[in-house]
Amino acid sequence: MQRSMRQTAIIGAGALGATYGSLLFAMDPAAVCFIASGERAERLRRDGVTVNGTTSRITVLQPEEAGPVDLLIVAVKHHQLDQAIAVMKQAVGPATTILSVMNGIDSEERIGAVYGMDRMLYGLTLGIDAVREHNVVTYSSLGRVLFGEKRNSRLTERVRQVRDLFSRAAIAHEIPPDMLRSLWFKYMINVGVNQVSAVMGLTYGAIRSSAEARELMDAAMREVIRIARAMQVDLSEQDIAAWYTVLATLGASSKTSMLQDVEAGRKTELEMLAGTVIALGSRHGIATPVNQRLFDALQRIEAGSTCAAASVPGALQV
Numbered sequence: 619m620q621r622s623m624r625q626t627a628i629i630g631a632g633a634l635g636a637t638y639g640s641l642l643f644a645m646d647p648a649a650v651c652f653i654a655s656g657e658r659a660e661r662l663r664r665d666g667v668t669v670n671g672t673t674s675r676i677t678v679l680q681p682e683e684a685g686p687v688d689l690l691i692v693a694v695k696h697h698q699l700d701q702a703i704a705v706m707k708q709a710v711g712p713a714t715t716i717l718s719v720m721n722g723i724d725s726e727e728r729i730g731a732v733y734g735m736d737r738m739l740y741g742l743t744l745g746i747d748a749v750r751e752h753n754v755v756t757y758s759s760l761g762r763v764l765f766g767e768k769r770n771s772r773l774t775e776r777v778r779q780v781r782d783l784f785s786r787a788a789i790a791h792e793i794p795p796d797m798l799r800s801l802w803f804k805y806m807i808n809v810g811v812n813q814v815s816a817v818m819g820l821t822y823g824a825i826r827s828s829a830e831a832r833e834l835m836d837a838a839m840r841e842v843i844r845i846a847r848a849m850q851v852d853l854s855e856q857d858i859a860a861w862y863t864v865l866a867t868l869g870a871s872s873k874t875s876m877l878q879d880v881e882a883g884r885k886t887e888l889e890m891l892a893g894t895v896i897a898l899g900s901r902h903g904i905a906t907p908v909n910q911r912l913f914d915a916l917q918r919i920e921a922g923s924t925c926a927a928a929s930v931p932g933a934l935q936v
Contacts, residue, residue, distance in 0.1 A: 686711020823870025
């Protein structure tokens, strides 16, 4: 008989962590906890997380208080991953499955280098438009979690266990046959929409209405496609068209996570997005001028320059 997953820990209580934590909490308050420390732990204990108007007071454990769980979900920002890897130690036991829903294409390997790739599942989120302000998260589209082994022609026991857990918690999900391709598809999207939205200050609805934003977004994504092909990953122009199908489902007033970070004065993930594209382009002999200019603009924005956004679109020939 297949064993069911009963205990989930989440590292990262941002928009994604709060959303999935609240759904697991609604299924069974004893089935989920956050792992956090310091002021963030105190705030989570005091205020809980409020998602679409419902407050969930999810158990919060200090890293040293945690014990082995069935599923560990990692939902932090790229620059927070090293710290997350350090604090998850007590939660990882012999039967723990680790699922990263972070942006980017390397979090699984970075976690797996410490805890073993045999514990890792590949994962990403697609189509969720959650916006976080302090401990309050709102979304109009839940989207879905894509997860699985690197290849899923046959579902392993742990993939079936996570699938069943997500079904019980009403977390929409999909198990693609090729998770590496899916990771790169999401990465292509983030390189395009996250960066363009942050540089130009646009919501999803404004991006849909702006030919200039769409042109810039497409140009950034095409650089990712060229790199992916050089790395034997199956991306194509058809994937840009597929992204527009997803974009049409997102709330017009909702914002990308990178635009939310810019507006809140938080560190962005530009090194993981344009920074990685530039590095991989250099390695494979592929020019990446669009991502270079987006990178430069985002650096200026992080440094507090108010003229950064205005300087990019008109300067790009795409």
